[in-house]
Every structure is written in C-alpha cells, then in structure tokens.
Amino acid sequence: MLRRVLALALAGAVTAASAAELGAPPGTPDNSYIPDVPEWQELDTPPPPPLRTQGLIPIEVEGSRLTFGVDPASISVGSDSVVRYVVVARSSSGAINAMYEGLRCDGGQVKVYARYTPGQGWVPVTDASWQPLRTGVASTRHSMAIARGGACMERAPNGSAAQIALDLKAPVDRRFLGGGVNR
Template identity: 55%
Template structure:
C-alpha cells in the first residue's frame, strides 16, 4: 500500500513538473541586450570541477554573475592553462530551456571580441564547454529555474556539493 501511495505521489509530482515546464517556456520571451563584459579578473575565481579538460582550469568571476530581467544568468568564466595562458568567455544561461550562449570571448592579444551571430545552444550539445553545464548544475539553475539572486548563485557555486541547495 505504501508503495502505491509513493508511486502515485511521484507520478503526480512528475506530471505537475512537466506541466509547469511547459508553462514556464514563454513563446513571447525576448532577450534583453546583454551588458558589456566586465574586465577579466584572474584573482578570486570560483573554481569549477570539470572532467572535460586536464590541460585547462576553469573558474567563474563571482563579481560578474548577474541575473537579467529576461531571466538569463550571465557570468564570465576564465580558462587558464598550465603554461599561464588565460582566456575568458562571457556567457548566458537560460535555466528553463537548458541553453547557453557565448556573448564574447577574451584572449590576451585582442581583449573582448563579440561573438557574431551568437545563438542559444543546448547545454548537452557542447562537448568542448562542459564548464557551462557545471555552472548550471552547481549554482545557476535549480531544475528548470534560476537558483535565486546573483549572490545566491555565487554562494551555491562556492558551497560544497552536499550543501549547495540548503537554504538555511
């Protein structure tokens, strides 16, 4: 009997979540103009644990994290190599659609360069940028919603995995 009650509860929750997901995706959604990328900082970054690259270390600049009026979480992620080369990307996440967009790339020679024709890409389809998925899963998104304010996201990114969504 208990198994049936639990199964029914899980089924109702899943159906409710799916219905909520469908209503959360607004067909009239419009992206606001992204603010220009901030200066690249290499100090005080929040490290990201990615298994995609042994040669690169990734970190998010906590001062760059913002949540736009359009529901996009924007941030700068810095990639540094063992040789000392530093590159950065100014990205946006849409938690409700599980998509990411790169607005600009920074390299030491040219500074910030806007990405021409940047499009929203599914998070799962970017094998060379697992860092975006890590940002989404470890701080920016909670399911298909934003984890809260920019400071909530920074706090979650800094927290140990087992304490990330403890709101006490």
C-alpha cells in the same frame, strides 16, 4: 441512481463556477485553462565586465585539462531570467582565455556573447546563438558544470547573483537545499 446523477450535476456546476471565477471560458475545467504567456525575449546584453583572474570560484569540469573559474563579481540575473557571467579557462602552461556567457535555465541553453584573448581583449561573438547544453560535449561542458553547480535550480535561475555565487562556492552536499547552509 438519482443521487448519483444529482451528485455528478452538482460536481459539474461547482467546476463551471470555479472556472468562471478564475476567468476560464465557460465549459472549460478550471485546471485546464492556461492564459496566454508572452513569448520570451532576451534583453539587450550588457557589455562584458573587465576581466579579473583573481578571486575566481573554481568550477570542476570532468574530462578537461583546463582549470575553470567564474568571476563572482560578473554574475548577474536579468529580468529575462538569463544568468550571465564570465568564466576563465587556464591551461597548465598558464595561458588564459575567458568567455562572457549566458545561461537559460528554462531551456537548458548557453550563449557565448564575447571571448577574451590576451592582446585583443573582449571580442564580441558576431553569430552568437543559443546552443543546447549537452553532457559530454566539450564546448559546453564547463557551462553545464556552472548550471548544475549553482547557476540553475531545476529550470529557473537559482535566485540572486549572490545566491548563485554562494552555491557555486559551497561543497556539493551544501548546495541548494542539501544541508541548507546557503538558504
């Protein structure tokens, strides 16, 4: 019995010493102390790049009559962890629309910063706000395909803009760590 009490006391002392070493308040187990994390803030969004309709990375979007492609030159990953890109939508008749979007992988959200329409060019979205990515919702279906296809790796951007472009281009079995061709 005395051994058991001494063992528990020793374990408690080691835990307290470890917690103090890590900067945790006294009496706090070392694995429960989490320092304050500053609230996320979005950077000022750069203006949309010039529209390109050639050399796009095709994006498969189930249930859509449109064909989608991402301009690889437009992909960027900000220090705010937002993946920004231009996606071009083309109808079977050849009509083109484009969106300048941002993805927050950590929150599963998308924001449309600007829309391109022929004759008008880029028009900023005045009430742009973060919208949840939802499976099956037509307005975010292409964004979900981009996030899952290479822009996001779980809840974080998939590395650099170049890495995102590589994985978006790769066959499904070669993206991310599957097959390892892009790592």
